[in-house]
Amino acid sequence: MAACLIPGLIMFILFKLYPAMQVFYKSFFLWTGIGDKPKFIGLKNFVDMFHDDVFLLALRNTGFLIVVVPVFTLLIALVNASILTRTKLKEKGIYRTLFFFPSILSFVVIAILWSFIYHPTIGFLNSGMELLGLGEYAMAWLGDSRTVLWALAVTLIWQAAGYYMVIYMAGIDSISPDLYEAAGIDGATPFKQFIHITIPMLWEIIRITIIFSINGVLTISFVIVTIMTAGGPDRHSEVVMTYLYQQAFTNSNFGYAMAIGVFVFVFSVILSLISNKLTERGVS
């Protein structure tokens, strides 16, 4: 009955739609976000954005993560899912749980955990490298502008790969085993089966997970960066979301922050559309 939707609809309008509209509206104003009257300044916030070196750097860093993280996450998830479902591993259940584990940890816990893994002196990574005789390559991973983004990317991939793996596993389980059996009889190697059966049959799921993963990076990177690097060293790991937060809440530049928010919104919609277009195929 339609009436049952009303409370939900009201809440949706009140807590989702209205604030979202406000973001768009407030992005045209000069406003500290505290007590003053917002002053209309048209598109100035948007123009400023593209003269702001820090914003452009943050955008570049975000772009790096948006490209690197989904690619590796989904690739690893796909390969793992395929191995776990297609082989007769006895420990299948354990691996599935283990790989999925990071997805149920809070982002804050993950960030703290990894900042200790990367700890320059007592960290697991550097100590491990020293043990293997690679001590000369050990470095302050989060403190060096050349490595910091990769280090963060690894954390993000680790966090998400298990989640997508489980999605893919469910997908693979629904592929008819006959296909694999027939391919096997025809002499197709497991690798060929992966390329020609698994990936095409999962294609629609993969398309969706690409978009999920891109949006996941946008939101999760905020927590990970805030805790692990605070945007450092010297803004080399600043992402748009952390910069938005800084402008809104530490620089009292709310209108500008909202403009960044609008930009991120448009940016991710366009990215999703592009990804959707690129991965489009005829019905198989």
Added chain:
Amino acid sequence: MKWHKILSAVSACALSVSLLAGCGNSSSSDSGSTDAAGTNDGGSKKVANGELNIAVFQGGYGREYWDQISDEFMKDHPGTKINITASPKIAELVRPKIVAGNPPDLMYIAGGDNLPILDGLIKDKALTDLSDIFNTDEGSGALKDKMLPGVLESRSMAPYGDGKIYLAPFNFGVLGLWYNKTLFDQKSIQTPKTWDELFAMNATAKDNGRALFTYQGLYPGYLDEVIIPSIYDLGGQKALDQFFDYDPEFWKSDVFKQVWGNIQKFANEDNGLMKGTVALNHTQAQTSFMQGKAMFIPNGTWFEDEMKDAPREEGFQFGFLGIPSFNSGSSVKAMSQIEQIVIPAKAKNPELAAEFLKYIYTDKSIKLNAEKSKAVMAVKDAADLAKPFISETTYNVYKAVDNGMELVNGTFKTVAKGSRYSPKDEVYKTISSLMNKQMTLDQYSDKMYKMYSEVSKELKDSAE
């Protein structure tokens, strides 16, 4: 089945209506009660009756002081009622109220996450002028004479440079370099008085298996504790004003070259900067220091309490050095940091808030604050009043100030509204690149010169 559907529809509607009604009700009753309080104020002049809503930061000092001082105040002022909101994230709690035009009557805002809201209020000119409270003599001398010298005149309290006080000082901390006192005593190492002496200790540091220096790498803002006193040491108030008021020429001055050159020296000298410092957060860096991985680290008087559960090398004892000077003739310096209390311009009950603020500065309150919060207020002789309650280390730091350690303080001028720059971030965050040797001093100064030119231009434009 049908009945069931109708029932659920009715209940759904009822729920949504009650939701809306709930919103409407609460806001209207709110304004009603405050209105009543407002009219009450007008009636009685002496003791402003009514309700006082205060919002306080609940950090390392806790909230016990505020609970008790409010009780005392209500006892001494019958008919008043104080409601306290306390939280470590107090800014997040009060922000919606301020936006809605219904701020608390008095706010004690401290802690790095919360302070930006004060900057916002300053930008908005949304604070009450408190000058009268400090200037009025009610028989026992004006309140301003009770404060530590120089505090009320500083930009932290008088942000617009017109001498009017908009922020009231509360607890104060002393910030500078720290060392392990036990190590220095046992090996009879002399504490350095000048930078030359400090850098000469690098060999001693190495002999004792530690680097000379570390800092809170992810948050290079901590380096202001070294930089600000150093600027003052070399160039006096004039250079400090240049630095805080965005005079681009500061970045071409000798003062800049020497102070930042010093910071860079830590990175350039062998064993100067603890390995991996740039990648450490404050807790990690401070723990490393206490475990004997570095000889010196900047931090404030809260250090001992902040790290009370952290592992440390055997016999570790906190020792406060301050900031060495450049010339052997001048005194050791330290930075002071003073917490602030404000009354928002839109406060519903400013008279009572002012009354309460005065009450905070009574001797009774200062003692209570020391006892409950283990903190020292920015008033004369507060350290001695607090002595029975604070640790010896902390007391000695405050005493050192009385014995000739010079305190330096300063705040960046508030940037123009809508400016995308946060000069503090720009100045300090960029230091990471210096420390990583990915930027030269000249590149740094060029970048800052450009930033200062733009910020001061924005300020000029917005003033017109």
